[in-house]
Amino acid sequence: MGIIQELDIQLANKIAAGEVVERPASVVKELVENAIDAGSTQITVKVTEAGLQTITVSDNGAGILEEDMPLAFGRHATSKINSDHDLFHIRTLGFRGEALASISAVSKVVMKSCADGKIGHQLSVAGGRMEQSLTRAKQGTEITVSDLFYNTPARLKYVKSLHTELGKITDMMNRFAMSHPKIRFTFYADDKMMLQTTGSGRLAEVMASIYGMKIARDLVEITGQTGDYEVTGLVAKPEHTRANRHYISLFINGRYIRNFMLTKAMMTAYHTLLPIGRYPIAALHIKMDPALVDVNVHPTKQEVRLSKEADLMALIEQLIKQALLGRSLIPQVDVKK
Numbered sequence: 340m341g342i343i344q345e346l347d348i349q350l351a352n353k354i355a356a357g358e359v360v361e362r363p364a365s366v367v368k369e370l371v372e373n374a375i376d377a378g379s380t381q382i383t384v385k386v387t388e389a390g391l392q393t394i395t396v397s398d399n400g401a402g403i404l405e406e407d408m409p410l411a412f413g414r415h416a417t418s419k420i421n422s423d424h425d426l427f428h429i430r431t432l433g434f435r436g437e438a439l440a441s442i443s444a445v446s447k448v449v450m451k452s453c454a455d456g457k458i459g460h461q462l463s464v465a466g467g468r469m470e471q472s473l474t475r476a477k478q479g480t481e482i483t484v485s486d487l488f489y490n491t492p493a494r495l496k497y498v499k500s501l502h503t504e505l506g507k508i509t510d511m512m513n514r515f516a517m518s519h520p521k522i523r524f525t526f527y528a529d530d531k532m533m534l535q536t537t538g539s540g541r542l543a544e545v546m547a548s549i550y551g552m553k554i555a556r557d558l559v560e561i562t563g564q565t566g567d568y569e570v571t572g573l574v575a576k577p578e579h580t581r582a583n584r585h586y587i588s589l590f591i592n593g594r595y596i597r598n599f600m601l602t603k604a605m606m607t608a609y610h611t612l613l614p615i616g617r618y619p620i621a622a623l624h625i626k627m628d629p630a631l632v633d634v635n636v637h638p639t640k641q642e643v644r645l646s647k648e649a650d651l652m653a654l655i656e657q658l659i660k661q662a663l664l665g666r667s668l669i670p671q672v673d674v675k676k
């Protein structure tokens with residue numbers, strides 16, 4: 340008699356949740372990504388106790404069909420890809436089909452959705468049990484996650500102070516707002532409004548609501564392209580610096596990513612304008628053929644692998660230099676003398 344057996348689905352989901360659901364901000368990330376993928380133009384996020392008590396994300400997107408609602412919580416269940424080809428041409432933020440399965444393994448979830456503008460359905464998931472019923476709902480989806488980590492005490496212990504966790508959620512929301520200026524985002528923490536954008540599509544306006552008018556007035560526009568890449572965005576003049584890289588936001592095809600080499604290219608562009616240990620404030624949108632970027636590197640999808648990374652670095656460096664030069668901020672040496 341062998342001793343190997345397949346794990347119970349609940350247990351398997353809990354294990355997978357360890358990778359995807361690190362903290363309350365991870366839940367906000369996954370739910371907002373789903374709302375964006377659903378084509379929403381308005382997304383509202385409300386958290387209480389830094390998301391440990393409740394996280395509610397509501398959107399006005401495509402909604403989920405009644406028969407799909409339980410499937411959405413299945414492991415590796417997704418409407419976004421269904422072939423090898425799709426995996427290498429990702430145009431959505433999600434595709435792994437594991438967020439809802441993982442989240443519902445470590446919290447209690449209530450999903451309300453309406454996909455036809457008329458009839459709403461509700462599905463509650465807790466401790467592996469599902470209950471579905473009719474409900475009143477507007478077009479779109481509303482998901483409420485409560486008692487996060489109630490059944491994983493070790494993970495709950497690892498969560499930092501409410502202040503730190505709320506800070507992480509706020510960062511996440513700021514990044515979503517900058518990544519999608521056309522979406523109207525509203526974010527409340529314990530009834531306090533933390534962020535509101537208009538959905539006008541203007542990045543400068545979003546950055547003004549995040550960083551304040553003083554910075555917004557001193558942003559320089561970046562725009563340019565090569566065969567493979569198109570780069571647009573705003574960078575602050577070098578007199579506004581910060582003590583860490585945190586104020587640099589890079590988006591590839593609408594996805595916030597972290598990339599050491601691209602950040603380095605930006606720093607090189609500022610050259611001697613930044614004092615040692617100081618970093619610029621910037622938001623850059625990079626558009627490229629999805630086939631040139633591998634987003635399936637890590638479950639959180641914040642690290643990506645790029646083909647022709649050196650070309651992109653050169654383009655970013657050149658565009659920022661040009662933009663700053665246009666404002667004659669980089670001292671030029673006259674070699675003819």
Ligand code: ADP
Binds near residue numbers: 400403
């Ligand atoms: P993934 O986003 O990788 O597909 P998820 O577990 O996050 O996996 O979601 C599973 C599925 O549930 C999605 O593929 C989508 O069809 C559906 N879904 C989840 N959230 C929403 C939403 N807010 N609006 C519409 N559909 C949604």
Ligand code: MG
Binds near residue numbers: 373439
């Ligand atoms: Mg998802």
